[in-house]
Amino acid sequence: MNQAAKLQPITQEVSLSAHITNDPMDIQSAFELRHQVFTQEFGAELHSEEPGIDKDEFDEYCYHLVVKEQHSQRVVAYSRIITSDMARQHNGFYTAGEFKLDGIMDESKRYMEIGRTCVSDDHRSGSAIALLWGQIGQFMLEHNIDCLIGCASIPFINGSRQTLAVIDYLRTKHFTDASKRVIPKHTLPQVQNDMDGKHLVPALLKAYLRMGCKVCGEAHWDKAFNVADVMVLLEKENINMRYLKHFLRA
Template sequence: MLQATATLARHQVEPVESPLVARITDDPAEIRQAMQLRYRVFAEGMGAQLPTAAEGLDYDRFDDLCMHLIVKDVLNDQVVGYSRILTNELAEQAGGFYSATEFDLSNIVRPGKRYMEIGRTCVDPDFRSGAVIGLLWSAMAQFMSANNIDYLMGCASIPLSDGYARTVAIINHLRDKHFTADDMRAEPKVRMPGIEVSLDGKALVPALLKAYLRIGVKVCGEPCLDKEFNVADALILLARDDINQRYLRHFARAED
């Protein structure tokens, strides 16, 4: 079982340090907490229209097969960070990777290579510091090494709550600085409308995606428009050998 620890002082409470633990869980209560966290982040925070909204949960058919990576605030028995993992074998059972519902992966998923797909990655708003992200990524890096994974991939969401202009500016910046080589691109199944913008996209990159980029992630081309989640999804790809270990350690140490 993966496990890593760090401490984080909670905001707006007495200065008591709360231990955080990252692990893969199969505990139904913890998985339900994770689905509640996903609902709060994606539905309440980003405006996603979820078919499971009446339950206050976010889940889909992939959740019955994937591995659930959580960061837990042990002191308060609360899941505060999350990402799900699909390996080649689990994706085969699910009928394919989740990313394949949004992108043509023929240039990305190659024979003889092992992949892990992350998805639904989110952090409780009260815990959005480098510590939680660092724990998630440390656990992912351990998983890649322990399971001989060649590539990590997944969909990084860019909110559309403010319209298309900010998102187009972000993609323009990513296109200039962070896209993969032409032969490692994924074609989106639903393209985002193109508009002219003069915004500085670098300054608008969401914190979670910015963290991915600093760890070494590349973006596999143009994003897919996900109207249900009210986001533009960028397909990310990271080779195991390209992980920025120095920056990963920086995240794990950060507390503010």
């Protein structure tokens, strides 16, 4: 965990800052934000020991990345980072609970998994997401990470048609080669759908794609969180450096 101290906080002019934290108050606030976003907006059914927070067994061994308002110190965005070393020493990667990962994992490479990423509803204009990605990109470079993996969630809103439309769009434009696919453990129903999903892609997933992420096949149906999760993969050589430098300049 001490390696996190090497990362310099990234700031933007809208009085936000992003950094990896070990502060118990910051982490508690992040758990509360996660609960708020996932239960109120996604309709997730969370089963945490403490009411009003989202916390699971993976939170004990990870880096907690937060974006905070500088004047109020309120946590407004969050992402959890688990490295290959952490996964080997503890409970593995969270994504392994939703997908069979054999098709994309290479034991000779260093991985980081991002998860539980969320942004407060009053900070989704781009700044908070940019700060998250700036710090994630900086982490990849400073820790010599070869590949980033993680679940990107597509909520079920007004039924499943919009969700399936997004996945149809991803299938035609953003899937990995067939040799780099994962297998979802609970697949979504396949139905005919004439909606255009391009303009329905959630903001966080859209940022992942702009950064250079690819989607590793079909979605997993996470019933507890009421979302369709797709597995994203970002290989170091495919990072959109122009996009990353835009974040890092902040």
